[in-house]
Amino acid sequence: MEFLELVKNRYSVRAYKSIPIEDDKLKYILEAARLAPTGANRQSFQLIVIHTADRGDELRLIYDKPWFVQAPVIICACATTIEGRPFREGGNYRDVAIVMDHLILAATNLGLGTCWIGAFDPTTARDILGLPEEARPIVFATIGYSNDQPGPKKRKPIKELIRYEHW
Ligand SMILES: Cc1cc2nc3c(=O)[nH]c(=O)nc-3n(C[C@H](O)[C@H](O)[C@H](O)COP(=O)(O)O)c2cc1C
Secondary structure, X not given: OOHHHHHHHOOEOOOEOOOOOOHXXXXXXXXXXXXXXXXXXXXXXXXXXXXXXXXHHHHOOOOOOHXXXXXXXXXXXXXXXXXXXOOOHHHHHHHHHHHHHHHHHHHHHOXXXXXXXXXXXXXXXXXXXXXXXXXXXXXXXXXXXXXXXXXXXXXXXXXXXXXXOOO
């Protein structure tokens, strides 16, 4: 897909068909995430791939929306520390955001729907997914075939968002 078309085509999908994601598509998406740039090439993140089949009741404790577990796959993106080094709040979070944007746009390119989820319960996520202390869940994303419709893209006009040096 032409890149700007791809960006325009992505929208938050909050209803999914009960169709699994093909393995090769999932691999493509994860490869796009792997290739994302990170500060100093730290790559200190882990993506947890969660298949939702038969786990709906449990997974909804993490984020209580029916569509969260309607999606066949959920990704939990964690920031991790590099052994022996302190956690880098800003740096680690930026890295995870870039990785997830790669993942989400790659999914869009394959005709899959996604939704970022930041309003999840981190303590429950940690318990259910058995995350170790050094991994911080930052954001989730649902992935699956959309059963939703895009709404209007409500964005500020470019002149409110972009400045050329003089504030
Ligand atoms: C970091 C981040 C966190 C988000 N968290 C949630 C969420 O917890 N629940 C939800 O329904 N949508 C969530 N969204 C989706 C936004 O609401 C959505 O991207 C925004 O309203 C623009 O709509 P669009 O994605 O359809 O273009 C999140 C988006 C981002 C980027």
